[in-house]
Amino acid sequence: MSHIYMPHQMEITEIIDETPDTRTLKLVFKDEGVRESFSFKAGQFGLFSVYGAGECTFDICSSPTWKDHIECCFRKVGKVTSALWRLEQGDLVGFRGPYGNWFPVDEFKGKNIVFIAGGIAFPPIRGVLWNCVDLRDQFKDITIVYGARTVSDLVYKYELEEWEKRDDVSLVKTVDPGGETPDWDGKIGFVPTVLEQAAPSSENAVALVCGPPIMIKFTLPVLTKLGFSDDRIYSTLENRMKCGVGKCGRCNIADVYVCKEGPVFTAEQMKVLPPEY
Amino acid sequence: MEHRTLAGDGLPALIDELIKKGMRVIAPTQRNGDLAFGQVSSSAEAVLDYFLCKRSAKEIVFPRTEAILGFDRSGGEVKVEPPSMQFPETVVVGARPCDAASLPILDHIFTWDCDDELFTRRREATTVIGLTCTTADNFCFCTSVGLSPDNTAGSDILLTQLEDGQFFVEVVTDKGEKLAAELGELFREGGDESARQKAGEKARALVTRSVDVSKAKGWLDDHFDDEMWESWMTCLGCGACTFVCPTCHCFDIVDEVQGLSGHRCKNWDACTFWHFTVHASGHNPRDVQYKRYRQRILHKFRYYKDRFGVTLCTGCGRCSRHCPVGIDIAEVLETAAGSAAS
Ligand SMILES: Cc1cc2nc3c(=O)[nH]c(=O)nc-3n(C[C@H](O)[C@H](O)[C@H](O)COP(=O)(O)OP(=O)(O)OC[C@H]3O[C@@H](n4cnc5c(N)ncnc54)[C@H](O)[C@@H]3O)c2cc1C
Ligand code: SF4
Ligand code: SF4
Ligand code: FES
Numbered sequence: 001m002s003h004i005y006m007p008h009q010m011e012i013t014e015i016i017d018e019t020p021d022t023r024t025l026k027l028v029f030k031d032e033g034v035r036e037s038f039s040f041k042a043g044q045f046g047l048f049s050v051y052g053a054g055e056c057t058f059d060i061c062s063s064p065t066w067k068d069h070i071e072c073c074f075r076k077v078g079k080v081t082s083a084l085w086r087l088e089q090g091d092l093v094g095f096r097g098p099y100g101n102w103f104p105v106d107e108f109k110g111k112n113i114v115f116i117a118g119g120i121a122f123p124p125i126r127g128v129l130w131n132c133v134d135l136r137d138q139f140k141d142i143t144i145v146y147g148a149r150t151v152s153d154l155v156y157k158y159e160l161e162e163w164e165k166r167d168d169v170s171l172v173k174t175v176d177p178g179g180e181t182p183d184w185d186g187k188i189g190f191v192p193t194v195l196e197q198a199a200p201s202s203e204n205a206v207a208l209v210c211g212p213p214i215m216i217k218f219t220l221p222v223l224t225k226l227g228f229s230d231d232r233i234y235s236t237l238e239n240r241m242k243c244g245v246g247k248c249g250r251c252n253i254a255d256v257y258v259c260k261e262g263p264v265f266t267a268e269q270m271k272v273l274p275p276e277y
Numbered sequence: 278m279e280h281r282t283l284a285g286d287g288l289p290a291l292i293d294e295l296i297k298k299g300m301r302v303i304a305p306t307q308r309n310g311d312l313a314f315g316q317v318s319s320s321a322e323a324v325l326d327y328f329l330c331k332r333s334a335k336e337i338v339f340p341r342t343e344a345i346l347g348f349d350r351s352g353g354e355v356k357v358e359p360p361s362m363q364f365p366e367t368v369v370v371g372a373r374p375c376d377a378a379s380l381p382i383l384d385h386i387f388t389w390d391c392d393d394e395l396f397t398r399r400r401e402a403t404t405v406i407g408l409t410c411t412t413a414d415n416f417c418f419c420t421s422v423g424l425s426p427d428n429t430a431g432s433d434i435l436l437t438q439l440e441d442g443q444f445f446v447e448v449v450t451d452k453g454e455k456l457a458a459e460l461g462e463l464f465r466e467g468g469d470e471s472a473r474q475k476a477g478e479k480a481r482a483l484v485t486r487s488v489d490v491s492k493a494k495g496w497l498d499d500h501f502d503d504e505m506w507e508s509w510m511t512c513l514g515c516g517a518c519t520f521v522c523p524t525c526h527c528f529d530i531v532d533e534v535q536g537l538s539g540h541r542c543k544n545w546d547a548c549t550f551w552h553f554t555v556h557a558s559g560h561n562p563r564d565v566q567y568k569r570y571r572q573r574i575l576h577k578f579r580y581y582k583d584r585f586g587v588t589l590c591t592g593c594g595r596c597s598r599h600c601p602v603g604i605d606i607a608e609v610l611e612t613a614a615g616s617a618a619s
Contacts, residue, residue, distance in 0.1 A: 001362040003394040005345040051348035051355045054532045077557040242530045249527035255580035274501045276562040
């Protein structure tokens with residue numbers, strides 16, 4: 001007899017430094033049975049932990065189509081993330097999940113998809129992006145708009161190169177004014193501005209937006225201007241969480257449990273919530 | 278279910294009999310100068326002519342702190358152990374109706390969607406013998422939230438002292454029936470129902486405070502933003518109200534380490550603490566204190582009711598009694614109900 005807060009054990013099989021304070025971990029379940037049976041959907045999150053430091057919430061940023069491992073990408077900001085930073089390949093990480101809802105990828109079939117991400121908030125977008133790319137022929141145009149403060153704040157640089165080379169996705173990458181380097185070959189400008197210039201068609205399209213609250217705030221009106229209705233704009237909320245399973249009361253916005261009914265919401269759903277996110 | 282009668286001096290014998298049968302008995306008892314629910318090793322330790330314990334009975338099923346796992350690094354690779362999920366058969370003797378009633382209210386949160394087995398297993402192992410109130414103060418308002426000083430909600434057996442001193446033994450649930458059957462010899466079959474009615478009326482008359490909670494809810498439903506909230510800016514965010522409350526259930530999950538080993542613990546937390554909702558970026562969705570106090574009120578009287586159909590409050594008055602700046606929850610509700618009227 002166990003209980004819902006008991007984590008599975010995972011082994012770190014690879015560590016990839018993304019930026020000076022952001023890192024990707026590739027993780028594999030220690031238990032073979034769990035490895036076989038585990039499945040999740042793009043957009044879901046987990047509680048990742050270091051024994052002795054605690055748990056923290058990250059998106060599972062790999063694609064559900066990858067069966068042998070999962071990935072998380074995190075920024076070192078406090079107690080647990082610093083402890084996680086000190087771990088090495090082969091070390092153990094606790095994992096509970098998958099939790100929360102997901103991007104309704106099935107409903108995106110036959111549609112154009114615009115992915116918009118800012119800064120470290122690329123992880124939730126990256127999982128669903130790969131999910132769609134792995135099932136490429138089920139969707140129409142795929143457009144990615146990704147921006148960060150500076151060139152060194154861009155995560156997944158090696159994947160950006162790959163996106164650029166492919167002719168079945170179009171990538172618009174940008175850094176904030178002043179954040180460029182001499183050899184920067186992308187755009188210079190804030191994500192909302194660059195999005196407006198890129199002007200992806202809203203015809204038969206959905207938009208997925210993840211980023212800091214300020215970026216989301218200025219991106220939504222641009223999407224509206226481009227003709228995206230609120231029910232076709234998806235985003236994720238990052239209310240602080242502890243249990244992840246609708247018990248601890250931490251993530252609540254009115255009677256909504258963000259860990260259960262979220263973290264994925266449409267702009268339409270978000271607009272009726274009180275401003276507690 | 279068959280009701281029974283217990284002699285006026287029968288409570289100590291009941292407690293001692295339960296202990297003799299090997300059960301863990303929890304009753305109001307002296308702990309560090311305060312009355313608290315705690316395990317008693319004989320009836321002499323139980324204090325049953327009491328008003329209320331300072332903290333509620335929720336900690337019997339939802340402890341202030343409990344290990345959800347243990348870890349040990351002393352052997353190199355970390356070893357992780359789940360806790361023992363064996364919880365001893367427990368009987369709570371003398372819970373007041375506002376304490377007992379919190380348990381079925383808490384069932385909703387700990388069982389919706391998935392079960393928190395740490396809660397449900399304790400809950401299954403616990404039988405509650407409630408005790409009808411004989412005193413109340415001006416902070417009590419249980420009759421305004423659909424309860425009363427002689428209400429059976431959450432009790433498996435409710436004892437009500439009659440005018441002649443005997444206890445009317447009201448068997449409420451199957452669990453209560455099972456226990457009553459085991460204690461057979463202590464009880465006399467049958468009970469004086471009209472005397473029970475009279476005692477109930479007397480108990481209900483003790484509660485003089487009355488608030489129109491459904492009217493208050495009507496106002497709360499569409500006044501998330503209102504000047505009224507800012508007048509509760511005096512809240513210090515000390516969390517005392519949530520810690521003494523029988524229905525507050527927010528918790529934290531933290532690792533506590535001693536040397537190379539330690540525990541991951543589920544600890545009580547409070548929505549009135551300023552850091553409860555702080556994001557790692559420093560952004561805080563409830564950035565000022567009145568918003569945190571508002572969350573406490575709206576969670577109890579609006580959100581929980583909308584979501585689970587019950588109010589997250591038993592009207593015990595503890596939060597008002599213990600608030601260092603004198604915020605009285607019944608007064609908050611009166612203000613809301615009053616605003617609804619105007
Ligand atoms: C659904 C969801 C998905 C997420 N996905 C990701 C992801 O993919 N990658 C990622 O990097 N992050 C993600 N996050 C954020 C991540 O959970 C936090 O950054 C992480 O939990 C921080 O843990 P920590 O122990 O290192 O920080 P903590 O030590 O807990 O705190 C970090 C910061 O939080 C504030 N803070 C917290 N508690 C207190 C307190 N008691 N007193 C004062 N300040 C406090 C401070 O500003 C502090 O610097 C996600 C969050 C959610 C809810
Ligand atoms: S006891 Fe009073 S001051 Fe303390 S958190 Fe509760 S309402 Fe605020
Ligand atoms: S909110 Fe106050 S009155 Fe209501 S149950 Fe909690 S402590 Fe008692
Ligand atoms: S994180 Fe605990 S209730 Fe949502």
